[in-house]
Amino acid sequence: MQTILSIGIDAFAYGMALFIICIGLSLTMGLMRVVNLAHGAFAMIAGYIASYVARDLGWGYGFAIILAVIGTIILSIPLERFLFRRIYGSSELTQVLMTIGITFCVIGITNYFFGPTLKTIPLPTGLSQPVDVGFRTIAAHRLFVMACGLVVAAGLWYVIERTAFGIKLRATVDNAAMADALGVKTQVVYAVSFALAIGLAAFGGVVGAEFLPIEPYYALRYMVTFLVVVSVGGAGSILGAVIACLVLGAVDTTGRYLMPDFGNFFFYAAVIAIVCVFPRGFFGKAQ
């Protein structure tokens, strides 16, 4: 029983970390219809900023998160204007080509300026201590990640379902021309949702750095994982992404506990099984 609880809590933490990083990509793919393989590159950029702020300047973790999110969004603005805007509405494979190109560039540039070593984001002492939760100890930052995941999920749900912006966003997604005719500034909606998605990537990159460490190759190393999680959840669905992250996190974690030798088999077999049963992901919309 203790073991099950223990595995469960690990799975939940890992799933939530995945969720925070992936949900931005789910929004870009589901709502903006852009297969943004450079998503991880933005998370990585945020990680570098946070590492610089927290480790080299010593300004503290909270500052690091805020500056990383803002900094990454600012960096993404010219990219959105000059590159991404050209591929809205293009075929998926053209988008893949462009965003892989961006990823390569970001990796090359990062490697050039910051070198190939791992970058850490020092945690405040409160988060770096193991916490005793009765039946075992767990790192405090894992609890923090879980909380962040829940807050992000709830916040996003509120923004998309309950605010004026959310209504405009959904209208634009369903029928951009119609929304335009109804006076919605679709360009602005796209720009804002792009910024939102990048901001989430940045937040996830920093908060999830304890699971997925920051280094130049980050952008490609975890690309497959992100893509798989988003697709299994159904692009654009918050609930779908939550469930996909929890299910895949649980499969991954229990698989690695029960039969570590075959951990990858479990993970990908689960992906195949889920996709065969839910061909559009858990909560994917019919195209």
Add this chain to the structure above:
Amino acid sequence: MSSVKKLLCAAVGALIAGSVSASADTVKVGIIGPFSGPFALQGKNFQAGVEAYMALNGKSVKGHDVEVIYRDLPAANPAQSRALAQELIVKDKVQYLGGVYFTPDALAITPLLKQANAPLVIFNAATSAIMTQSPLVVRTSFTTAQTTTPLGKIAVDRGVKKVVTAVSDYGPGVDAENAFKKAFEAAGGKVVEAIRMPLNTNDFSPIMQRVRDSGAEAVFAFLPSGPTTLGFVKAYNETGLKQAGIKFFAPGDLTQESDLPALGDGALGLLTTFHYAVSHDSPENKRFVEAATKAIGGADQLSFPAVGAFDGMHVIYKMIEATDGKQDAQKAVDAVKGLSWTSPRGPVSIDADTRHITENIYLREVVKGPDGKLINKEIETFANQKDPGLASQ
């Protein structure tokens, strides 16, 4: 200055010997390594080792200028490895091949060597079997079995009877598991469970849970240098294994110096065995570290592949010397069989039978150095270790 002097000496000596053609010729050396991509750091260390050696020992041997050509092979890819080697040999006319980080890449080159009449000096690729593929291969790094074997006795000496092994599920990981198991059980210990972890594991908590459930007194781990070691060491600390007194043994790949700043205080006290620590205390190493740091551009990036490359260049220089700049692979390899010298890592020699390096293996503990940075402090020496993987064949 000293390099100029050396050059002069070499030139004078050559003139006296009268064995050098009047025109200064160039001997080319092709270095293949992961200079970009996920293993770029290791490739940079190759380059740093090579440049450090050439900075300290001059860019020519007996009047033959040495020119190094780098070729990038970002990840294990034998087809590309062969293509690069072929191009270096046929087009760039290199006389020596060096570098090679991954085993399959080395295996793709070995069939070419005889026809190419070129020796291959391996700076890293650490599987025993490579040496048997061609008589023209010399290796200046280590094998996983070589660095791991002393740990068996060390663990038993420290009162550990039951161990769980947790290794990355690929060639070197399996080598490490086998080598440790053999040494540990020979010393009277027992491996209660052997876990193989997929290479792309991100979250190691479930593994740690398994270690804890097994009731072992220690965990033996092997992971390739890089990001995953960070997650593993973190998980070891955070899941409370460390507090519970479960010991941690690993070959030194896991605590390579360039990863230590990222591992942070969580790495304190980890025991690893390896052939080289940047903190090794000797005049040779001081000179090496100084030169290599300059070449790589930052002390925190320096790691073990640099010393493999440094000594690899030493071997290549000796080969050039022995063949007097002429292309004769067999003569070059024969000349370095049994060669011994003092490397930055300590006394080493090339085993005449296996052409693999014989070296000291050190037990190290991660501690805070005098300047507060983490180092691998050597606390015990196992002298003149050969590769057990090859010795048994």
Add this chain to the structure above:
Amino acid sequence: MQTLAQSEKLAAAPSLGSRFLRDAIGIAAIIVAGIAGYFLFPDNLALLTRVIAVGLLVLSIDLITGYCGVATLGQAALFGAGAYAAGIACVNGVTEPLTLILIGAIAGAAAGLLMGTIMLRAHGLAQLVLSIAIVQLFHEAANKASAYTGGSDGLAGLMLSPLFGMFEFDLWGQTAYLFGLALLVVVFVVLKFVVASPFGMLCRGIKEDPVRIGAMGAFVFPVLLKMFVISGAVAGMGGALAAISTQVVGLDSVSFELSANALVMLVLGGLGSLYGALIGTVIFMGFEHVVSAINPFHWMTMVGALLIAVVLALPGGLSSIADAILPSRGRTRGGKA
């Protein structure tokens, strides 16, 4: 009635001869380029042979992505199946190169059958993810079965007998290159026939509108599955060629990375034209080779910039330059990317 009375007869098909001529010119161009490569870069034949092997892989993706509209990021599973089958056969005493290519083709086709059966259950993004999952499972299986595949150390020790008993596979790689070139030309000609056949036309139709194809009374699944098998055979031959010319088979030949790179090359060259697949492969690998030789440390930025530039300047891929120059060739192309 007068609207119908204008003409009741189709003019004699003028396109037949010219289409044949165009294909003949195209194939001749490939042969000339291949032989020119042999003489211009006699020292890079191993690289050129690798380009051919990857070119076969990219062609195989074009068959299912460019002609049938099924995007895949797992094609290396088929390539690797061919490579390992040929490699294992070779280590176990089958050393005749042509036989090994045939073994590679069969293994690739079998893997294609399996992959198609699974992938065709889903559509769109889910399909893409299935392809990723499959190649990862193949990769894991190859890693686990190290007794047969050598695992991550690679399968080494492939000793080949000379081609036709005369030509050795040696350091200079002349035999391997010319053998590969001949294989590529044969495969290309066969594929030209396949895409111009009724079956090829059916595939193009499925890519554009499977419902319409169904209303024409044709089943979609068996057609696509058949194309998967053909594609697998082509990819498998590419893998076998790589195994033969390298004499080592590594796990990279069943990797996601190779799959993704190959798809990038295809999109770069232009989907739905066999020429585009080859152009994309040559340009991408050639560019990568040159920039990584110039700067082994930071060449990735340059490759990224190339991809971005192509999307901005030529959204239809590099082969769309040729279309702009030769408008008539657009007709032999499949639907728009």
Add this chain to the structure above:
Amino acid sequence: MSDLFRVEGLTKSFGGLAVSRDISLSMPEGERLALIGPNGAGKTTFVNLVTGQLAPSAGRVILNGEDVTGLGAVRRVRKGLVRTFQVTRLFSDMTPEEHVTLTVLQREGKASRLLGRFHGNSQVSGEVESILATLGLIEVARRKVREIAYGQQRLLEIAIALALRPKVLLLDEPAAGVPSSDTPRIEQALERLPPSLAVLMIEHDMDLVFRFAKRVVVLAAGEIIFEGLPSEVAADPKVREAYLGSYANARSVA
């Protein structure tokens, strides 16, 4: 004597909403039937149910005395139950000649052959030519579909259907979206349909309906409310109510 084609009690509901309710009708050989009804009456749903694009919740579809309800769309086509689409579904990069050739080859079971040329296949080119000629498409036979007029695309839809040698042909609004100057061409094409073929046409253009159909069925809210001669339709109170009612509704929505 049994009818060539019959549907019995065809019903389809999505969730609790019935879009087709207990539809029964039958057609003998050579029938010319028009199915009309206000927007949203479920006409296209009916075609989808008959041709197998949708599975019915209840009811049967019988062709030539054989129950085909359990068969998929493709099998029904092969049995001779063929449709056209309300919005053309054509391959924009292919020519009319290629469309019809592909269809003929498919019918002959040769469409998935790997060997053998697609173009210039002498066995089928005669038939392709005559089908294209029937529909007046010879002139544009070698132009890409996206380059030809919409009216011609509609004719091509019919050409494809004819190339399948159907027994029963369901035309889903063959004149929809066609400029009125082009409707005579469609009408001519309809007149040239093989006499033994049973044709069910959905159409809004009442002139076309009156000239073409021998019998009219009116569908409203998923139910048949009228069946009879074209001349009787306009006078039927239920039909008037259905059409006018729907206009009244439409106005109130707008």
